[in-house]
Amino acid sequence: MDVREDIKQLENEICLMRRELHQIPETGFNTKKTLDYIVDKLTTFGYDTFDFSLAKNSVVVQLKVNDAPTSIGFRSDMDALPLKEETNRSFASTSENSHACGHDGHMAALLGLCKYVMEHKEHIKKNITFIFQPAEEGPGGAKVMIENGLFTTYPMECIFGVHMMGEVDEGIIACRPGPMMARNGELFVDITGKGTHGATPHLGSDTIVAGSAFVSALQSISSRNINPLHSSVVTIGTFHAGSAENIVAETCKMKGTIRAFQDDTYELIKNRIQEIAEGIAKSYQVNIDARVVDYYFVVDNDKKLYQLLDTVLKDELLEIDPKMVAEDFSFYQRQVPGLFYYVGTRSKTYDQNLHSAKYDFDEKVLLHVIETNVRLLEGMDAYD
Known part of the structure; x- marks a missing residue:
């Protein structure tokens, strides 16, 4: 046949x-x-x-x-x-x-x-x-x-x-x-600070500055926390904050994705995200809610x-x-x-x-x- x-x-x-x-x-x-x-x-x-x-x-x-x-x-x-x-x-x-x-x-x-x-x-x-x-x-x-x-x-x-x-x-x-x-999950981040006039930033808590620090710190996960032989990705794809040029933003929202080929690597990424969120929140006097929704294995x-x-x-x-x-x-x-x-x-x-x-x-x-x-x-x- x-x-x-x-x-x-x-x-x-x-x-x-x-x-x-x-x-x-x-x-x-x-x-x-x-x-x-x-x-x-x-x-x-x-x-x-x-x-x-x-x-x-x-x-x-x-x-x-x-x-x-x-x-x-x-x-x-x-x-x-x-x-x-x-x-x-x-x-x-x-x-x-x-x-x-x-x-x-x-x-x-x-x-x-x-x-x-x-x-x-x-x-x-x-x-x-x-x-x-x-x-x-x-x-x-x-x-x-x-x-x-x-x-x-x-x-x-x-x-x-x-x-x-x-x-x-x-x-x-x-x-x-x-x-x-890869295994993947989606990251949802809500940062809440204290709004104020752009001329008096010392009276508020700037979520744009905090958010920027958070995004930068995330990049250290794959480069410094993960075994170099184990591929991983932590990407922030959206970042929304602010309403006017002279207002310190009270809120900041971002979304991203995490990817890895090993379950333990994936879990390590999730844990480090929470640790970084806690550290940035304390350093910049804001509240950070960082949630990872697990999707596919x-x-x-x-x-x-x-x-x-x-x-x-x-x-x-x-x-x-x-x-x-x-x-x-x-x-x-x-x-x-x-x-x-x-x-x-x-x-x-x-x-x-x-x-x-x-x-x-x-x-x-x-x-x-x-x-x-x-x-x-x-x-x-x-x-x-």
């Missing part, structure tokens, strides 16, 4: 599904149109049992080929970004949202796999669970689905996921064993699954460096062995990166994803 040639027959349909999904981008858990589209396609492929109970506008469907309690999982995210598209394509988004992170491609590729394995059901040796998950961009649909019983309802041997990647050449599968994407690829990927791709796999971006696929990997990989989309025509309003890709890369997933099934003796 020529898997590649069989998958090639799906090219036009995969392309159409991607473009139709591209036109209806929805954010967070508000993915009802997207869900309806997915269920309609799955129904035409022959699936008839759908589980909508695990998260708002999510769906889980299985291909059952035996009575074994376990399955192999494949997940796609569904949500888009609140970003107006600027691709000028004929199938561009019809709303103020856009699939600038490639999730339309993830869905089309997983739908393609759903169709392929249904059409070749006689060759499938293990049960397969397909997960269509909303809210990857936030607040995190994976965590909700797990909390609502994903792995108790559908026990899995392992789980696979994929992401488009504009920094990798078109069609190349890229991955690495162990930590590949490290995407930590199972080494045996990575070796499987390397074996089935036969030297076509690109091993890449870790990236400081984050993904809620990491929640699945805290429960079962998981592998998350990239498919490259970069070419002379498609040279924009993810989260760009101009991001786009050639749909033929999705065939590489489907073939890779079929090869993984072969390698696990789940497909012959």
